[in-house]
Amino acid sequence: MNLFGRIRRRxxxxxxxxxxxxxxxxxxxxxxxxxxxxxDVKEAMLLSVDRYLEVDREGVxxxxxxxxxxxxxxxxxxxxxxxxxxx
Amino acid sequence: MEAKVxxxxxGKGGVGKTTATANIATALAMAGNTVVALDADIGxxxxxxxxxxxxxxxxxxxxxxxKRCRLRQALIRDKRFPNLFLLPAAQTRDKSAVQxxxxxxxxxxxxxxxxxxxxxxxxxxxxxxHTALAPADEVLVITTPEVAAVRDADRVIGLIEAQExxxxxxxxxxxxxxxxAKGDMLTVEDVLEILAVDLVGIVPEDTSIIxxxxxxxxxxxxxxxxxxxAFKNIASRLLGKEVPFMELKGRENILDRLSKLFRxx
Numbered sequence: 001m002n003l004f005g006r007i008r009r010r011x012x013x014x015x016x017x018x019x020x021x022x023x024x025x026x027x028x029x030x031x032x033x034x035x036x037x038x039x040d041v042k043e044a045m046l047l048s049v050d051r052y053l054e055v056d057r058e059g060v061x062x063x064x065x066x067x068x069x070x071x072x073x074x075x076x077x078x079x080x081x082x083x084x085x086x087x
Numbered sequence: 088m089e090a091k092v093x094x095x096x097x098g099k100g101g102v103g104k105t106t107a108t109a110n111i112a113t114a115l116a117m118a119g120n121t122v123v124a125l126d127a128d129i130g131x132x133x134x135x136x137x138x139x140x141x142x143x144x145x146x147x148x149x150x151x152x153x154k155r156c157r158l159r160q161a162l163i164r165d166k167r168f169p170n171l172f173l174l175p176a177a178q179t180r181d182k183s184a185v186q187x188x189x190x191x192x193x194x195x196x197x198x199x200x201x202x203x204x205x206x207x208x209x210x211x212x213x214x215x216x217h218t219a220l221a222p223a224d225e226v227l228v229i230t231t232p233e234v235a236a237v238r239d240a241d242r243v244i245g246l247i248e249a250q251e252x253x254x255x256x257x258x259x260x261x262x263x264x265x266x267x268a269k270g271d272m273l274t275v276e277d278v279l280e281i282l283a284v285d286l287v288g289i290v291p292e293d294t295s296i297i298x299x300x301x302x303x304x305x306x307x308x309x310x311x312x313x314x315x316x317a318f319k320n321i322a323s324r325l326l327g328k329e330v331p332f333m334e335l336k337g338r339e340n341i342l343d344r345l346s347k348l349f350r351x352x
Contacts, residue, residue, distance in 0.1 A: 013270030018234050019277050025234075026241050026281065066283040 027064050030071065038062055045075060054080040088121070090198040093205050093325070094223035096247075098239030100210030102231045103260040106296060106306075107318065108207040109137040111227075113305040114322035116171035120202035123162065125174040125193075127219040128209040129184055132176035139166065139303025140173050149177035152189045158196050167308070172201075182214045187221035194222035203325075212246060220252055227287060229258040232273035241282055256287035258321065263292045264335040275332075288321035290314050291335050 012020075027038055042062045049055060059078040064071050095108045105128075112124035126134035129149065135141040146161035151174075158174075165171035174193075177184060194204055208219035220226065226247050230240035244255050259278055266272035275289050293314035299306040306315040307322075313333070320330045 015267075015270045015273055015277070018273050019281070022234050022237055022273075022281055025238055029238065029242060030245065065280075 023063055030064070030066075038064070041073070042075075046077075049077060052083055053077075054083055056080050088199060088202060090123075090194075090201045090204050091224050092194050092198075092222045093203065093225045093227060094127075094208055094219050095205065095227045095229060096208035096216060096219060096243055097210065097229045097236070098212060098243040099230070099236045102236050103229050103258075103290070104210070105133045105137050105207050106300070107227070107229050107258060107260065107290075107321075108134060108205050110305045110307045110315070110318035111322050111325070112203070112205045113138075113165075113168065113171060114307045114319045115203050115205075115325065116165070116168040117307065117319075118322060118326060119170070120326075121170045121172075121200070122203045122205065123172045123174055123197055123201050125204055125206045126176035127185070127190065127206050127215065129176045129215060130178065130181045131209065132178050134207050135163075135173060135175045136303055137300060138173055138305065140175075141303070144175050147175045147177040148193070149180050149184045151193060152185050158193065182209065182218070185218055187218045190218050191222045212243060216243070216246075220247065220250060223252055226252050226255050227258055228255050228284070229260055230278065230282075231261045232259060232267075232275075232278055237273070237278055237281060244282060244284060255284045257282060257284045258288045258290065259286070260290045261292045262289055262335055267335070286332070287324050288317060289332055289335065290317040290321075291333070 024035060024038070027033065028035055031037070042060060045062070046055060046057065046060065056078040061076040063074045065074055095104050097104050108124055112122045116122045124134055124138065126132050126148070135144060140163050143163045146156040148161065150156045151158050151161045162172040162174055165173065197204055206219050206223065209215035228240050228244055228247070230236045247253055247255050257279070259275055262275065263272055267274055275286070279286055291313045293306070293312055295309055295312040296306055296314050299309060306312050307318050309315050317333055320333065323330045
């Protein structure tokens, strides 16, 4: 993922690195999916949102959080603007 | 009386299951409850040494299960609290010596006589873990604010919930406020956000834990110890009392506060 890119951009604290690593490894553990699974979900979502909105791709965050017995997909997609196009 | 059975587990080893069991059991007994601390870690027993009762063991859990003695004969009364008992694990056998149905039977026999049965689970997610879970009315998961421990906690929480033994209550152990203040340790909030379970206690890193383990005297008996206070708070919460969570301030924060106080800046 863009973990290492982020470290270069803004120096992450070891706490932040731990949190990000945990999030990623828990998605693999909970769903038995490869590590790039969330990255794929993110790309697919951006592809559809991209038609209507101008997105700040760097700031996109996608997480799978546990809520009671279920998991919730939480996407935070910063918007720069709305694409106004005919049709 | 109808005892509540509480299992303490973690997935990862070395995060403080046995220490937590000994201390919460002692704190519940100090509050006037009749408590049995049950060591389900067959083959690697340690609850006896944590409670300072290792020299008094005659019979153990496997002797009870295999009917070499009556349950009452295997219970060891604590040195300090006459209402606190230890049911030790066998040291010479392995985890398969006690089946889930056996532990359920032992707990059913104890239930009418006591207020609480605290079960110290073995590490791991194999047979011994499932046995320790079987009689539980409530499960406490203990973790430290480290990637490996939180990952394993997540795994056991999933297994506990799949067995309809939830909702799990979480203890976060060995928090170092100075490291949290520097951004070098996961915070309580980080761990709760990731695991999404209810918190029942936060325990600061405390050197008096080592001293208490050396002596075989639970740290809740050391009234100046912060971790002792944290375990007493957990016992109070298990008794249904609302106790605010400890404020764990790092050294930097105290200096910050002092400088504000004296208007140094």
